[in-house]
Amino acid sequence: MDDSSIGMRIRQFRGKALTQRQLADQAGVSVDLVRKLEQGGRQTASIASLQKLARALDVDISDLIGKRQGIPSGNPDTGIVAIRRALTPVDDLLAETREEEVVELEEAARAVAYAWGAYWAGRYELLTTILPSGLIQLRASVHAADPATAPAANELLARMYWVTGCTLVHLGQTDPAFLAIRSALTAAELGRDPLLLAMIRGSVGWQLLVQGRYEEARGVALTAAARLEPVGEVSAPQLCAYGSLVLLGATAAGREQKVPQALSLIETASEVAGRVGMDRRDYETYFGPSQVIMQTVDVNISSERYPEALAAARAMPANGGGLPQASRARHLTDTAVALARTGRHEHALSTLLNAERVGGADWIKYQALPRHIVSELLDHDRKMPLRAFASRLGVPG
Known part of the structure; x- marks a missing residue:
């Protein structure tokens, strides 16, 4: 070993x-x-x-x-340490403070959109180069904003903190990730968009889920969902926000091994997805029929119900429906888990190779689950395709 x-x-x-x-x-x-x-x-x-x-x-x-990762770089203004420094400024404690560049809100919005695009493409190394300066510039823009533009500036800062927290989770940096998402929540509270605030609260719940604090994760997600529960005709973004929060509550319940509650919440989310009628992206979050299928698979895998997971996975459209690149790759990895655990080893390998193709080299480098499944598959197969894949992932073969 x-x-x-x-x-x-x-x-x-x-x-x-x-x-x-x-x-x-x-x-x-x-x-x-x-x-x-x-x-x-x-x-x-x-x-x-x-x-x-x-x-x-x-x-x-x-x-x-x-899983904890660093991103070695010759540039001291990029990487994990630089992000940590940007998250913990001490300018207010210094006798002399630096004047940072203030960006216009339109330019800031483009920077935030670019960061989220990189995140959903699984480009975590790229993000470590743009997040430190992005956070510093947006904070400067908030400080320079007048009362009329301050709410919008804070909402953009909240989104940048949010993508920073999500990125750090994937790099195994859970403590600074939680600091980032709480900073996002503080900034969103100074804005005027209740849906943005609700979704960031949901992301707090997701980070609690990652930390293994399942009961709290479920409570945070469902409390946020209750505030958005649709009554009568509501907008599609509100429906998606509500459904996404309910789905997060289902995932947390699944991790708690509260399978009946998890499946009941998934049924509720499925009904909401049916009302939406399609996969959508609102507030940096994807929701729709494909996301419901993905999380149904996740719930069944977390409770080791592998045949049920495979049955649910068969409903996913061949191209991953409306899932973003990183989510499609994750769904394929989850499916490979169920295949490996039910003895379908060759199919599990082909599914993992597909996940690598979809997610890309940058995405798979920072995923622990594919490495663990490859280690299991090596107990059954030592042929060259698997050994070559294991070598790419750094798994001894």
């Missing part, structure tokens, strides 16, 4: 403080799972089980699965 495996990291974090059985008892998982992970008999487990193990070991799940 290599020292980059989940099992080795569990053993290292456990140290001499806990036996395998004590860890299993504290996490609420079987000792057989802990033993097989540490011995290399299993390369991964369900997200819910990994979250429980991380919590019992008092570590972030990013540390457990080896």
